[in-house]
Ligand SMILES: Nc1ncnc2c1ncn2[C@@H]1O[C@H](COP(=O)(O)OP(=O)(O)OP(=O)(O)O)[C@@H](O)[C@H]1O
Ligand SMILES: O=P(O)(O)OC[C@H]1O[C@H](OP(=O)(O)OP(=O)(O)O)[C@H](O)[C@@H]1O
């Protein structure tokens with residue numbers, strides 16, 4: 443993929459901090475940052491991680507070219523030319539660990555870990571969060587929609603209502619990861635190999651003398667993919683009867699009408715009636731597509747009403763995540779170099795949920811070998827070996843620590859994978875269909891109570907004893923300083 447260099451896709455405060463570090467000669471100090479979110483959107487029980495592919499492309503292209511340096515020089519007259527020279531030579535040289543796209547993820551677990559010179563780690567914060575937050579949000583919304591229509595075809599129709607082009611394109615990809623079958627966005631189709639699908643608009647019908655002629659002309663031009671929009675005038679009195687007439691004529695030519703689309707009115711009633719009319723005309727093979735501001739709640743409701751809809755076209759509500767339009771992923775410093783040593787660091791907050799978890803950590807998914815289901819996610823220090831070796835571990839709630847159990851017969855799956863080491867990409871990005879398959883397989887690892895869309899059980903994300911101790915020690919140190 444040949445995306446433009448997005449090195450200035452960053453907040454000014456990152457450049458300010460880079461300059462201040464350079465000014466004081468601290469720019470090469472090593473730091474460790476964790477990316478994670480604190481709250482799952484939509485009241486869902488899990489999120490679906492996405493955004494890594496774009497992050498990889500972004501990091502591979504990170505350079506300050508002359509035009510960018512000129513711009514920066516104009517912005518701040520105090521910039522020392524030697525700072526600009528340092529930017530001229532800038533490359534990403536750090537390590538990145540991340541969970542693969544399509545992974546089921548939970549609050550407060552590191553999804554991306556950045557180990558880099560503070561100069562580099564600070565610059566990339568904005569872009570990493572931007573890509574991860576949006577794409578994870580849309581993948582999560584799409585997973586909810588897939589949940590309520592497990593056996594139906596789902597089409598992503600959001601481009602015209604998306605928050606601009608990038609959102610349309612990367613949102614289409616995120617939806618595909620979580621099980622959408624196709625997109626209407628041709629650019630997303632071209633860039634990512636997502637199957638594309640489309641019917642026609644009301645304008646096509648309005649642009650002809652009458653509806654029947656419009657349907658005939660459309661079918662003549664595109665005999666392999668005929669889907670007719672039947673609600674321009676009156677779905678049951680005009681649209682469906684005309685579609686049936688055209689379908690019958692097509693049968694004489696050995697061609698089959700694929701589907702009709704309903705786009706307004708009571709979709710339950712109209713689809714049930716349309717189905718009857720089609721079946722009475724021996725057109726059982728013609729599918730019914732529905733669209734019109736759909737989301738998981740309307741789809742679930744329509745199904746409960748017995749709607750006869752085979753294919754769902756979902757646009758606005760999905761691509762804008764309308765009922766929860768942002769994922770609040772954060773990027774927090776968890777360790778820093780001091781006198782050549784890496785020391786854990788903590789951010790204290792009056793709100794206990796916002797106190798960060800210090801240290802160089804990794805995440806293990808603890809899979810029970812007997813049930814093949816996940817027991818918990820377990821955050822441990824990278825240096826800890828017991829969980830890696832499958833030894834008995836104690837799982838305890840990090841807030842209510844008396845809630846605990848011991849597990850021994852488990853397989854630990856390390857979620858964070860090396861993506862960049864010393865600035866070199868070491869991770870082969872999987873093709874999109876593999877990401878989608880991986881996501882599907884992930885869902886099978888969880889008991890259904892964590893996956894349901896309404897009031898799901900809270901999935902346990904636990905800290906190892908060592909991580910917990912480190913956190914408590916730092917909190918106590920901070921308190922002692924305050925006293
Ligand atoms: N049977 C149904 N139960 C629940 N929601 C439905 C049902 N049928 C349609 N909807 C949803 O109701 C919302 C609004 O539909 P409504 O009928 O009010 O307007 P409309 O058909 O879009 O009108 P217009 O003709 O202006 O397009 C849409 O989100 C649609 O998906
Ligand atoms: O409702 P959404 O979930 O966002 O799905 C996309 C919508 O976009 C189209 O409507 P639009 O009125 O833009 O054009 P049309 O003339 O093709 O209906 C389409 O008919 C859907 O209703």
Ligand SMILES: O=C(O)c1cccnc1
Pocket residue numbers: 599600626639640641642703733755757
């Ligand atoms: O193909 C369609 O029917 C379509 C595509 C985008 C938006 N609305 C409808």
